[in-house]
Amino acid sequence: MLSIENLKAKIDEKEILKGLNLDIKPGEVHAIMGPNGSGKSTLSNILSGKKGYEINGKVTFDGENLLELETEERAHKGIFLAFQYPMEIPGVNTNTFLKTSINAIKKARGEKELDAIEFLKLIKEKSAELKFDEKILNRQLNVGFSGGEKKKNEILQMSILNPKLSILDETDSGLDIDALRIVSEGVNSLRNKNNSFLIITHYQRLLDYIKPDFVHVLKNGQIIKSGDFELAKELEKVGYEDFN
Amino acid sequence: MDSRQKEIDSLKDYKYGFSTDIENTKAPKGLNEDVIKFISNIKKEPQWMLDFRLKAFERFKQLKEPDWQKPKYPKIDYQDLYYYSAPKSMKDKPKSLDDLDPKLLETYKKLGIPLQEQARLNGIAVDAVFDSVSVATTFKEELTKQGIIFCSMSEAIQKHPELVKKYLGSVIPTTDHFFATLNSAVFTDGSFVYIPENVKCPMELSTYFRINASETGQFERTLIIADKGSYVSYLEGCTAPMRDENQLHAANVELIALDDAEIKYSTVQNWYPGDKDGKGGIYNFVTKRGLCKGINSKISWTQVETGSAITWKYPSCILKGDNSVGEFYSIAITNNHQKADTGTKMIHLGKNTKSKIISKGISAGKSDMMYRGLVDISSKADNSRNFTQCDSLLMGNKCGAHTIPYIKNKNLKSNIEHEATTSKISDEQLYYCNQRGLNQEEAVSLIVNGFCKEVLQQLPMEFAVEAQKLVGISLEGSVG
Ligand SMILES: Nc1ncnc2c1ncn2[C@@H]1O[C@H](COP(=O)(O)OP(=O)(O)OP(=O)(O)O)[C@@H](O)[C@H]1O
Ligand SMILES: [Mg+2]
Numbered sequence: 210m211l212s213i214e215n216l217k218a219k220i221d222e223k224e225i226l227k228g229l230n231l232d233i234k235p236g237e238v239h240a241i242m243g244p245n246g247s248g249k250s251t252l253s254n255i256l257s258g259k260k261g262y263e264i265n266g267k268v269t270f271d272g273e274n275l276l277e278l279e280t281e282e283r284a285h286k287g288i289f290l291a292f293q294y295p296m297e298i299p300g301v302n303t304n305t306f307l308k309t310s311i312n313a314i315k316k317a318r319g320e321k322e323l324d325a326i327e328f329l330k331l332i333k334e335k336s337a338e339l340k341f342d343e344k345i346l347n348r349q350l351n352v353g354f355s356g357g358e359k360k361k362n363e364i365l366q367m368s369i370l371n372p373k374l375s376i377l378d379e380t381d382s383g384l385d386i387d388a389l390r391i392v393s394e395g396v397n398s399l400r401n402k403n404n405s406f407l408i409i410t411h412y413q414r415l416l417d418y419i420k421p422d423f424v425h426v427l428k429n430g431q432i433i434k435s436g437d438f439e440l441a442k443e444l445e446k447v448g449y450e451d452f453n
Numbered sequence: 454m455d456s457r458q459k460e461i462d463s464l465k466d467y468k469y470g471f472s473t474d475i476e477n478t479k480a481p482k483g484l485n486e487d488v489i490k491f492i493s494n495i496k497k498e499p500q501w502m503l504d505f506r507l508k509a510f511e512r513f514k515q516l517k518e519p520d521w522q523k524p525k526y527p528k529i530d531y532q533d534l535y536y537y538s539a540p541k542s543m544k545d546k547p548k549s550l551d552d553l554d555p556k557l558l559e560t561y562k563k564l565g566i567p568l569q570e571q572a573r574l575n576g577i578a579v580d581a582v583f584d585s586v587s588v589a590t591t592f593k594e595e596l597t598k599q600g601i602i603f604c605s606m607s608e609a610i611q612k613h614p615e616l617v618k619k620y621l622g623s624v625i626p627t628t629d630h631f632f633a634t635l636n637s638a639v640f641t642d643g644s645f646v647y648i649p650e651n652v653k654c655p656m657e658l659s660t661y662f663r664i665n666a667s668e669t670g671q672f673e674r675t676l677i678i679a680d681k682g683s684y685v686s687y688l689e690g691c692t693a694p695m696r697d698e699n700q701l702h703a704a705n706v707e708l709i710a711l712d713d714a715e716i717k718y719s720t721v722q723n724w725y726p727g728d729k730d731g732k733g734g735i736y737n738f739v740t741k742r743g744l745c746k747g748i749n750s751k752i753s754w755t756q757v758e759t760g761s762a763i764t765w766k767y768p769s770c771i772l773k774g775d776n777s778v779g780e781f782y783s784i785a786i787t788n789n790h791q792k793a794d795t796g797t798k799m800i801h802l803g804k805n806t807k808s809k810i811i812s813k814g815i816s817a818g819k820s821d822m823m824y825r826g827l828v829d830i831s832s833k834a835d836n837s838r839n840f841t842q843c844d845s846l847l848m849g850n851k852c853g854a855h856t857i858p859y860i861k862n863k864n865l866k867s868n869i870e871h872e873a874t875t876s877k878i879s880d881e882q883l884y885y886c887n888q889r890g891l892n893q894e895e896a897v898s899l900i901v902n903g904f905c906k907e908v909l910q911q912l913p914m915e916f917a918v919e920a921q922k923l924v925g926i927s928l929e930g931s932v933g
Binding site for chain 2 (some may be wrong): 257258259260261279280281283284285289290292295296298299300301302305306309310311313314317349350366370
C-alpha cells in the first residue's frame, strides 16, 4: 500500500534523507529505529505532507502519487501521524477538535458526518478501551497536558479515525509503563489485514508489546538494515555506533 | 479571468454584496438646513425634534473632522452625499408585513432574515432598517402585552415623545464630537426600545441594518432604555452591497440602564469590507455609549467586527450608579486592506463600580488593527476595579496590530489590571490540523475561533453559531 523508492529530502540545503526505500503492505507493522537526527521525523513528515522540504524520489500510496496530495487529502485517504511533539492549540476544546477532524474526513469521503450524540458515543467507547480519562477532552487541545497525556491523546485520535496507515513518531517516549501498555493495545486493537503501521521508536520495550513484522535501521538518511524482531534486540545490545 | 467570473468569485466572498433594484425617495444631495428640514418633514416630526436637529447642525458647522485615528481615509465630501433615501413604497407606511413591498421581503430573505418566517420560527423580534427607514418590526403585539416598546425611532418620536425627549442625547450629547453631532442633525431611523420596570424581556430584540442605495450615508439612531429592575438582550446585524465607492455609516447608539437593570448589546458587524485591493467598502464610524445610571445596573457590549473598510468605534460605559458594572467583549478581524481602530472607554464615576474588557484582535493580509481603550477611575469611585485583557493574533507578516491602553486612576482605593499578548498562528499548528483532515480554511477558522472563544461565549446561541462561521469566512484566503 505504501511504496517509497529512492526518497531524498533536503531542507535549507541540508540533505536529510539520502535515498530511502521502503515497502509496506496492507496489514503489516514496520518499526524504524535509528539514532537522533537520522531523519525519522523527517520521513514521517514527508509522508504526511508537511511543507518545506525539497523532495526527490517516488512515493505511492494505494497506487497514487502521494507527494502530489495536500496534507489534508492524505489524511482523508487514511494516513495518520501521531506526532512526536503534538501541538497545543489554545482555546480549542479537545472534543471539538476531534469532532471537526473526524467529520472533515468523513465529509471528504462522502460519508455521513457524526452528530453530537454519535460522536459522544464513539468517544466514550474509545476512551474506555484506552482507559483514557475523558475529562481531559473538555480541556483546550494539548494545553497543559503532560507529556504522556499528549501522547495518549494522539493514540485516542488514531483509534477514533481508524487510519489505513498509522505513523507513530516516538509515541512511546516519555510514557510510564501503564501508558506504554495502553498505547500498544491501541495499536494492536486497530491491527487487521488492511491497517498498516510505521512505528518509530528508540526502545525495544514497545516492540515487545507490539511485535512488528519488520524492523528497519535508519542511519544517515538511509535504511541500512532490515530484519525481523530479532534485529531490535541486537540493536539494543550493540547500539547504533557500531552498527553497520 | 473574465469580468463576469470575477464578479461571481467576489460574490462568493461577500454573499451579502447584492443590491436591490428599488425605487427610492431621496433628499436632495448635500448637507444644509433644507435637507434637515426635508428629513424632519418627511418623517412628520414635531417641532422639538427639528429644533434638536438644527441645534446639532449649528454645532456641527463649527466642528472639525478628527484626524487622530490610526486609519486615514480620503477626505469625505459631505456635500456630495445623500442624507436620506427610502424605498418609495414606504411612503405610506405599510400596516403589516403582508403589505410590505415583496422586493424588500425578498431582500431580507436573501440576507438570511426572512422577516415573515423569522417572526414565526425564531422567537426573535426584528426591526429591519433599509437605508434610511425602518421597514418592519416583528413580534410587536406580543411585546406590547408586557409593556415593552420596540419600534422604529421615527415611530417612537411620534408615539412616545416624552421618553424620546427625556433620553435622546442624554448619553451622547448633540455637542459630543464630529460624527455624533452630524448624526444628531441628520439621523434617519433606527430602533427604539423601552423595557418597563421589573420586566425581563422574553425574547432577543434585534435590528438588522441594510445599506442599499449608493452615495448614501446611513445615519441611524438607536435608543434603549431599561427601566428599574428590567433586562434586555439586544442584537444588531449589518450588511451592505458591494460598491466601488466608500459609504459612510455614522450611527449613534445610546443605552440607559436604571437601578438594577441590565442591558446586553451584541453586534455582528459585517458591512462590505471592500475588495481585495482595498477598493470600496463601508466606513463604519459609530458612536456607542451606555450609561449605567442607576445603582447595581449593568451594561455589556459584545461586538464581532468583521466587515467595513474602516471600523472606528469605542462602545463605552459610563458607570455612574454605585455598584454598576460595565463589560466590553470584542472580536475585531481585519483582512486584505481593512483597517480598524476600536476599543472601549470605561468611565468609573460611582463607588464599587467594576469593568471588564476582553478584546481579541485578528489581523491578516495587509490589514491594520488598533486597540485603543480608556479606563478612567474618578476620585470618587472608591473600591472600583477594572480588568483588561487585549490579545492580538497576527496572520502572515504584512499586517499590523497595535495596542494603546490609556489608564487614569485617580482613586487610591481602586485598581486597574491590564494584560496584553500578541501571537501568531504557527505553521506547525496548521500542519497539525491539516494532518487531521482539516483544510487550510477550516484550520484557520478553528484556531481563530479558539482564540476568540471568551467573546463568542457572550453571544446568544443562534448568533454565536453565525458569528463563528463569519469569523471563518472573513479570514478565507488569508493563509497560503
Ligand atoms: N527545518 C530544519 N532546518 C535544518 N535542519 C533540520 C530542519 N528540520 C530537521 N533538520 C535536521 O534534520 C535532521 C533529521 O531530523 P529528524 O527530526 O528527522 O531526526 P529524528 O531521526 O527524528 O531524530 P530524533 O530521534 O531526535 O527525533 C536533524 O539533524 C535535524 O537537525
Ligand atoms: Mg524525531
